[in-house]
Amino acid sequence: MNKKILLIALLFLMVLPVRRALGQQDVESISKVKLHENALPKNARIVKEVWGSADQLNRLRLRLGIPVTALLNQVVTTENEQAQVNYVLTMNAAWLAEGYSNLVEIDGNRSCISVIDSVLLQIATPSKELEREILQSLHPDPVFLLKLKFNSLPQNWGLKQEWIFLENELAGLQNSLSASTLIEAALSQDFLAGHSKLVAFYFRCKNPGAASQLAQILASQKRVLNQMTIGRSGSLVVTIESQNVELNKKAISLVNWPAENGVQIFSVR
Known part of the structure; x- marks a missing residue:
């Protein structure tokens, strides 16, 4: 009898999403x-x-x-x-x-x-x-327009993972960067560029001033091995990180920056 009840409950759970x-x-x-x-x-x-x-x-x-x-x-x-x-x-x-x-x-x-x-x-x-x-x-949120697209990647580059930061994860990212009042949206991409790992982050901040603050915070972070290139346009910030500054420059050049704002780009060692 208990097995029948359990089976009915499982069937109900399978049907429930369809009804919803x-x-x-x-x-x-x-x-x-x-x-x-x-x-x-x-x-x-x-x-x-x-x-x-x-x-x-x-x-x-x-x-x-x-x-x-x-x-x-x-x-x-x-x-x-x-x-x-x-x-x-x-x-x-x-x-x-x-x-x-x-x-x-x-x-x-x-x-x-x-x-x-x-x-x-x-x-x-x-x-x-x-x-x-x-x-x-x-x-869509501008971070989705910014990101590197498959059809623009160099031949020996491959996207390994792409992630959006929502709710708790976004709050955790904000806290880890000491930027809890600055970031309103974020997306990350992990690439294998030839034999090198490359990580891109795309941020939308609440305003251009917040974006400038975030860029400064990111530039001040300690890095042991990786090189970071930072781009900023209006309220948008992009970071590219790898062990090769030339790879970073290539990646930042593929970002789909909005046409209406200028772009500031600098590298941090």
């Missing part, structure tokens, strides 16, 4: 960030919009290795190009960070991965111009 995926709150979370007809790139239109079925949600859970509560697929077309935009809602922020990292590892070399509010975003299209226009239309 159809809940109004989950639908609203995605609907707030998704593309709408009145805010599309020029000459683009939404030709398909479908909520994920129970089977699709289960496959996605297995693929990402995280609890997923809702999925929305949109197909956007222009005269000559097409893109699929996927919006994924995870159970909570902890799973969101894990899902982001896993999705970048699985599909990052052939699609654009980002996070908007609490929603995991994936844009898949052969057109880099359409990808950029769609991403800009969705207004």
